[in-house]
Amino acid sequence: MKIKNLLLLLLTLFLIISCRKDEELTIKEKLNGKWNWENSTGGMNGKEIHTPQSEGYTMQYNFKSNDSISITKNETLKFNNTKYHLTREKSILFQKDFDFLTIDYKFKEFGTDSIITLPMRYMINKIDGNSLELTEDVYDGYSLKLKK
Secondary structure (H helix, E strand, C coil), X not given: CHHHHHHHHHHHHHHHHHHHXXXXXXXXXXXXXXXXXXXXXXXCCCCEEECHHHHCCCEXXXXXXXXXXXXXXXXXEEEEEEEEEEEEEECCCCCCEEEEEEEEEEEECXXXXXXXXXXXXXXXXEECCCEEEEEECCCCCEEEEEEC
């Protein structure tokens, strides 16, 4: 009887550990692919709304399996092979744990050959087969909605 209980306990622990790893992989797997910008809301007053129609441009985010992203604006490449990473952290805004996407944007410093990296943290509010909702983890930030 003791052996049976021990085996049941070991099987339960194995299933819990296995499921946790699958969840972490699922976010990355769902993220991979091309996402089109639908709208951004927020800003200083929290009520600004920006869309491709109101701004006169489109944006596409192409997440790749090698932890990089390419971003195009009106089909012109703006960022190529920029690194991103996924973490689980406490939000500055909500003081709760969220899944985060951090994109390491790189810019050439004006007048020099230096490259500056500016990481931007986004809380992953929703990710499913066709919808991605991200929120900048700052008080005057924006929420972005993307569609595959």
